[in-house]
Amino acid sequence: MGSQSKNVIQALDGIRKAIKGCGCCCGIEFPQLSIGPVEETLIFNDNDYIVLKNFPGNPEKGDFPYFSSHGHLTDLCGKALPKSRVETAFPLTVPLPEVGLTNWPPEQPAPFDKPPVEAANTNPPGPSKQFYDFGDGNSIVTVGPSLPKIQPLKDGGSQFWVSSIGAISQGSGKYEKARGLASYVGSAYFPVWPANPQKQIPILQAGFNVKVAIVVKLVLKEYWA
Numbered sequence: 001m002g003s004q005s006k007n008v009i010q011a012l013d014g015i016r017k018a019i020k021g022c023g024c025c026c027g028i029e030f031p032q033l034s035i036g037p038v039e040e041t042l043i044f045n046d047n048d049y050i051v052l053k054n055f056p057g058n059p060e061k062g063d064f065p066y067f068s069s070h071g072h073l074t075d076l077c078g079k080a081l082p083k084s085r086v087e088t089a090f091p092l093t094v095p096l097p098e099v100g101l102t103n104w105p106p107e108q109p110a111p112f113d114k115p116p117v118e119a120a121n122t123n124p125p126g127p128s129k130q131f132y133d134f135g136d137g138n139s140i141v142t143v144g145p146s147l148p149k150i151q152p153l154k155d156g157g158s159q160f161w162v163s164s165i166g167a168i169s170q171g172s173g174k175y176e177k178a179r180g181l182a183s184y185v186g187s188a189y190f191p192v193w194p195a196n197p198q199k200q201i202p203i204l205q206a207g208f209n210v211k212v213a214i215v216v217k218l219v220l221k222e223y224w225a
Helices: 003-023 198-205
Strands: 039-051 067-074 083-090 124-131 139-152 160-170 179-190 209-219
Touching: 003 067, 039 083, 039 179, 039 198, 067 124, 067 209, 083 160, 124 160, 160 209, 198 209
Parallel strands: none
Antiparallel strands: 039 067, 039 209, 067 083, 083 124, 124 139, 139 160, 160 179, 179 209
């Protein structure tokens, strides 16, 4: 084999290793983003359909309206994970008009590496739970506070976001009794968004598509002290 052929093979092998190392389109595990000898990092997407249910409910008796969603998982390149599924529930523990969907936090005072922190309009209206089934016998469940926001747009529509931070409460397969945290941010677009809040409710009740990105960092039970 000539030196030129060896150089080509070495170059192709370097590209293969680089692609494998970055994790792109090679599954949902990203070890290069973990720290320490046993942490695992998962990054993936899901495509959800969210519906506002049980509105207005009876909050005084603990009967809250809630967002319910179902979907499936993909890797970061959009490749579906076979037989995967997502189920989430987000109860609104305060009346929907008080959630403050369009209220944003104030500008933060400098310097940014010390207090004070002006946290107005960032209080989550309730905790949520997420079930991620990877379709291969492995799953995780997370629970924690979620924060939704909506920004009306000049075209008459609006952009919707919801973000959450959750602790792992349980799992199955490889992730049975795993410990760690997960975070996600999802977004949706409404081509029509009425200014009247009462006219917004039917849109949320009819359901809407959401694209979500999820990051999980965890340690398996076998490494517990």
